[in-house]
């Protein structure tokens with residue numbers, strides 16, 4: 001059996017690899033129309049937040065409505081929760097790099113399609129090369145699948161860091177899951193614990 005290659009994904013990977021800086025990549029993303037539906041529906045792309053010398057990087061799924069409106073990741077309720085949990089872990093949001101696997105908002109906040117995530121990962125992979133964080137935290141299943149591939153269950157992977165591309169990888173829940181299950185739900189507790197654990201890895205590095 002043969003599989004059709006996604007030429008758009010290959011084009012993004014080539015363009016990203018040719019980019020000489022994080023700023024160059026982030027300047028290319030707004031012109032990307034590889035996913036026709038997302039490119040047509042988005043208000044703007046959301047490349048991510050990349051403070052200088054960030055050693056902790058969070059990777060989520062895709063922009064929501066508020067992120068699409070302002071062009072920054074995690075600025076809605078999920079982002080506010082993330083900010084609070086980071087502060088509880090002794091980390092300021094301003095010191096943390098934050099990006100999504102997919103840079104354009106899927107219409108109606110549907111989950112990104114696998115082909116969309118595969119394409120857009122070319123940008124993210126190269127962003128990480130330049131950010132060069134010690135610890136990467138995946139938030140939710142789209143980010144976990146981007147990092148480790150298909151077939152991994154969050155419940156089996158989370159709880160301890162794994163070696164990944166010369167860094168430490170911590171997998172945890174997406175803030176939207178924590179909000180959905182409420183303050184006493186397991187995802188909230190585990191997200192809080194996992195962010196604290198990830199922060200401790202940076203401190204100890």
Ligand code: SF4
Pocket residue numbers: 012029032033034035036038039045102103104116119120
């Ligand atoms: S989601 Fe990513 S790959 Fe698809 S159009 Fe947007 S920037 Fe390009």
